[in-house]
Amino acid sequence: MRVVLAVLLTLISVQSIAKAVEDVRIDGLVQMPSARAFDLIGFNENQSYDSGKVYQAISALFDTGFFSDIDVYEENKVLIFKLVERPSIGNLTIEGNELVKTEDLERGLKLSGLEIGEIYKPETLNQIAQELQRQYYALGRYSAKVDISVEDMPRNRTGIKINIDEGDTAKIVHINIVGNNSFDEETLTKDFESRETGYWNPFSSADEYAKAKIQGDINTLKSFYLDNGYLDFQVVSSQVSLSSDKRDVYIVVNVDEGQPYFLNDVTLSGSLPIAEDRVWKQITQKKGDLFSRSQVTEIIEGISTELGDDGYLFTNVNVIPEKLDNHTVNLSYQITPGPQVYVRRITFSGNSETQDEVLRREMTQFEGALATHSKIQSSKRRIERLGFFGNVDLRTRPVAGTTDQVDIDVVVEEQASGSIQASIGYSQEDGTVLGFGISKRNFLGTGNKLSFSASRTDSTQDYSINYDNPYFTVDGVSRGFQIFYQTSDHADDDVEDYDLDEIGVGVSYGYPISDTQRLTFGMTVKESTVKLGYDPSNETANYVDTHGDNYDDVIASLTWSDNDLVGGVLPTNGYSTKATLEVALPVGDQQYAKVGLTSQKYWNLSGSDLWLFRLKGRLGYGAGYGDSDALPFFENYYAGGAYSVRGYGASSLGPQNSYDDEDTSTSALGGNILMTGTAELIFPLPMVEDHKSVRTSIFLDGGNVFTDACLSTNTDCNEGVDLDEIRFSLGFSWTWITPIAPLSFNFARPLNAQDGDSTDVFQFQLGTTF
Incomplete structure (x- = not known):
C-alpha cells in the first residue's frame, strides 16, 4: 500500500495551493465502472483542487475495498489517478466437509463477502477461517482445521481453495454435578441428551460433545429441580474442559439447590x-x-x-x-378470558391433490359457530386419521378490525396415498411370477379408495377390484364394492394336488359410531369349485368326498373397528382395533363361521416421532356349524412369512397334511386357529434425514396356527392349542415409502425352529407394509 506516498506526492505537486485542473484521467480500472470512480473522485474539468480534496478522493477510493495501490500526479494540467485494483474471486472450492453441507458453508461465506465475482480481500481470510473453526467447535469438533490457499488466475482474478479437516468429535468422558445434596447424579442426568463415553448405543451419538446439547441438558436440570419444588435453584456455573489432544471433554456443572417449597x-x-x-x-x-x-x-x-x-x-x-x-x-x-370468539372462515392449503370437501367434511368446527378448543383439536385429529397427509396444522388467526372473530387456516402436507405394483420374476415353487396392481386411497382427490390387482404364476391367477366411498351419505355412511376371481392349479407343484376356482362379488355398508369407531355390514356371494388331481392330500380328499366339489355360498360379515392411528402409511401414534365375524349362511352349500381380532398400538418414546414402540396382535378362529363339521380347507389360516412370523417360510407353519403314501412330501395344512403377535422398537438411523418416508426397527415376532379337527389317520397332527409350538423370530426391518410403493426388507433369525420347519432369513416386500 502506497497511500502515504501518494498523498505526499499530491501535497508536493499541488504545493497546498488550489490549482485549476483542465482534465482528470483514471488509469488501471478493470472491475469498477469508470463512472463510479469519477463520482468518488468528485473532480470536474477546470475545477480547482488542493491537497485536501485529493486526500478525500484517495480515501473514498480506498474505502471501496477495490484497490490495493493509488498514485496521484499532475501532467500537462491533467490530474492522473493511477489505480491498482485488487483481483476478483474467480474460483472458490471447498473440500473435506462432510458434517456441514457445502451450500451451508457457501451461504455463510457469501455473508462475509467471499463469493465468486466479489473483490478478493486478504484481510478477511483469517476471520473466515476462525469463523469456520468456531462453527466446528460448536459441534464438538475441536480438532477441526481450516486451511485456505490462494492462487493467481488470468485477467486479474484469484482462486481460493478452502480445505477443511473436520477432525473427530470430542467425546464426553465425565459429567460431574457439584452441589447436589438431595439427588444423586444418576437421577439428575437420566434425561440428559449427553452421555458419558461407555454408554452403549450403536445408533446414538449421545457421548459426542455439542455446545447446544449441553445447554439443553442444563435447561433439563433446571426443569427437574423446579418440578420437584426447588424454586430457589440456580446453576452457579458450568465449565467445559478439553484434554490436550482435544479428544476428551470433561463437564462440570455447579449448582445451588436451595430448599423445596x-x-x-x-x-x-x-x-x-x-x-x-x-x-x-x-x-x-x-x-x-x-x-x-x-x-x-x-x-x-x-x-x-x-x-x-x-x-x-x-x-x-x-x-x-x-x-x-x-x-x-x-x-x-x-x-x-377475553371475548368469546366465533369462526368467520375456514381455509385449506397444501392440498394440491385432495379436494377441499374431503377435509371440510372432517371438520367438527364449523364456520359461523362458536370457536371451541375441543372441536378444533378434534378436527385436526380426524384429518390426520385420513392418512393422506404427513403433517396437519390448524392455525387460528384473528380477523383484523374485530375482537370476536377468527379465521382457521388448515395447513396440510400431502403424502403419497397410492401405490403401483409391478413384478416379474421366477421362484422354485411358483415358476414365472407376473403381477400388477394399482391402489389409491384418495382416488382423484375424493377421499374414495380404489384398488385393482392382477397376478399370475404358473399355478395361480388372482384378479380383484375394490372400491370404497367413506361418505356415501353426508352423515358418514360408507359403501364399498368388491369383485374378485381367483384360480389355482396345484397339479404340478409340491403344495397340493387340486385346482381351486373362486369368483364372487360383495357389497358393504359402514356406519359411524363415534369419531374413531365404525360398524360395517357386508354381504358376499361367491362360487367355489375344487378339482382334485392325481394325488391330493387325505384332508383335501376327505372334505371333497363329504361336501362335494362345487359350493355356492352367501357370506354375511360384521366388522367393528376403532381406528385412532396418526401418521398415514407409517403411523407414529395411536391405536387401531378390528373385530370381524363372517358367517356362511345356511342358504348356501357350506355352513361355517370365522371370527377374528386384530389390534395394534404405538407408543411415542421420545416425543419426536422418531423413537416408537409398537405392539400388534392377531387372533382368528373358524369352525363349521349345522351340516358342516369343519372349516373348509381353503378357508384355513396360515402363518409364516412377511405378513405374520418373519424368518419362517411363507404359510409354512402349523399342522402338516397327510398322504397314504408315506414317501410323499407333506406341506402346511393350515388351521382353524391363528395366534400371531409382534413387538417392535422403531428407531431413527443417524444418516437418514426424511424419517417420514424411511423407517427402521428391531422386531420380535411370534405365532403359529393350530387345528382342533385332525384326521384320525394323520399321526403328525395334534388337536388343540399348544403354546410350546409358538414359533419366535428376532430381526431387523427397513421400510422406504418410495414414490411408487412401499418397499420393505426384513432380516429375521428364527429363535426356536424345529426339525422340518421352513426358514427364510431374508424377505422382501414391494407394495405393502407389515
Whole structure:
C-alpha cells in the first residue's frame, strides 16, 4: 500500500495551493465502472483542487475495498489517478466437509463477502477461517482445521481453495454435578441428551460433545429441580474442559439447590365467565403438596382448554407465586378470558391433490359457530386419521378490525396415498411370477379408495377390484364394492394336488359410531369349485368326498373397528382395533363361521416421532356349524412369512397334511386357529434425514396356527392349542415409502425352529407394509 506516498506526492505537486485542473484521467480500472470512480473522485474539468480534496478522493477510493495501490500526479494540467485494483474471486472450492453441507458453508461465506465475482480481500481470510473453526467447535469438533490457499488466475482474478479437516468429535468422558445434596447424579442426568463415553448405543451419538446439547441438558436440570419444588435453584456455573489432544471433554456443572417449597394456598383471581367449579376441576393442587412447575403448566393448559371449549380461545392465564419465609408458597391463578370468539372462515392449503370437501367434511368446527378448543383439536385429529397427509396444522388467526372473530387456516402436507405394483420374476415353487396392481386411497382427490390387482404364476391367477366411498351419505355412511376371481392349479407343484376356482362379488355398508369407531355390514356371494388331481392330500380328499366339489355360498360379515392411528402409511401414534365375524349362511352349500381380532398400538418414546414402540396382535378362529363339521380347507389360516412370523417360510407353519403314501412330501395344512403377535422398537438411523418416508426397527415376532379337527389317520397332527409350538423370530426391518410403493426388507433369525420347519432369513416386500 502506497497511500502515504501518494498523498505526499499530491501535497508536493499541488504545493497546498488550489490549482485549476483542465482534465482528470483514471488509469488501471478493470472491475469498477469508470463512472463510479469519477463520482468518488468528485473532480470536474477546470475545477480547482488542493491537497485536501485529493486526500478525500484517495480515501473514498480506498474505502471501496477495490484497490490495493493509488498514485496521484499532475501532467500537462491533467490530474492522473493511477489505480491498482485488487483481483476478483474467480474460483472458490471447498473440500473435506462432510458434517456441514457445502451450500451451508457457501451461504455463510457469501455473508462475509467471499463469493465468486466479489473483490478478493486478504484481510478477511483469517476471520473466515476462525469463523469456520468456531462453527466446528460448536459441534464438538475441536480438532477441526481450516486451511485456505490462494492462487493467481488470468485477467486479474484469484482462486481460493478452502480445505477443511473436520477432525473427530470430542467425546464426553465425565459429567460431574457439584452441589447436589438431595439427588444423586444418576437421577439428575437420566434425561440428559449427553452421555458419558461407555454408554452403549450403536445408533446414538449421545457421548459426542455439542455446545447446544449441553445447554439443553442444563435447561433439563433446571426443569427437574423446579418440578420437584426447588424454586430457589440456580446453576452457579458450568465449565467445559478439553484434554490436550482435544479428544476428551470433561463437564462440570455447579449448582445451588436451595430448599423445596410446599403449597400453602391456591387461589383464583380475575374474571370467570364460566362456573367457578369447572375451573377448580382443572386445579389438582392442594395445600401441603410439593410445588411442581410442570404441574402448574398442565393446570394452565387445562384452564385455557376449559374456557376454550366455551369460545374463550384467547384466555390468558398467569400464575403468581408468593414465597413465604417457611419455604411455602402461595399460588394465585389470574384469569383474563377475553371475548368469546366465533369462526368467520375456514381455509385449506397444501392440498394440491385432495379436494377441499374431503377435509371440510372432517371438520367438527364449523364456520359461523362458536370457536371451541375441543372441536378444533378434534378436527385436526380426524384429518390426520385420513392418512393422506404427513403433517396437519390448524392455525387460528384473528380477523383484523374485530375482537370476536377468527379465521382457521388448515395447513396440510400431502403424502403419497397410492401405490403401483409391478413384478416379474421366477421362484422354485411358483415358476414365472407376473403381477400388477394399482391402489389409491384418495382416488382423484375424493377421499374414495380404489384398488385393482392382477397376478399370475404358473399355478395361480388372482384378479380383484375394490372400491370404497367413506361418505356415501353426508352423515358418514360408507359403501364399498368388491369383485374378485381367483384360480389355482396345484397339479404340478409340491403344495397340493387340486385346482381351486373362486369368483364372487360383495357389497358393504359402514356406519359411524363415534369419531374413531365404525360398524360395517357386508354381504358376499361367491362360487367355489375344487378339482382334485392325481394325488391330493387325505384332508383335501376327505372334505371333497363329504361336501362335494362345487359350493355356492352367501357370506354375511360384521366388522367393528376403532381406528385412532396418526401418521398415514407409517403411523407414529395411536391405536387401531378390528373385530370381524363372517358367517356362511345356511342358504348356501357350506355352513361355517370365522371370527377374528386384530389390534395394534404405538407408543411415542421420545416425543419426536422418531423413537416408537409398537405392539400388534392377531387372533382368528373358524369352525363349521349345522351340516358342516369343519372349516373348509381353503378357508384355513396360515402363518409364516412377511405378513405374520418373519424368518419362517411363507404359510409354512402349523399342522402338516397327510398322504397314504408315506414317501410323499407333506406341506402346511393350515388351521382353524391363528395366534400371531409382534413387538417392535422403531428407531431413527443417524444418516437418514426424511424419517417420514424411511423407517427402521428391531422386531420380535411370534405365532403359529393350530387345528382342533385332525384326521384320525394323520399321526403328525395334534388337536388343540399348544403354546410350546409358538414359533419366535428376532430381526431387523427397513421400510422406504418410495414414490411408487412401499418397499420393505426384513432380516429375521428364527429363535426356536424345529426339525422340518421352513426358514427364510431374508424377505422382501414391494407394495405393502407389515
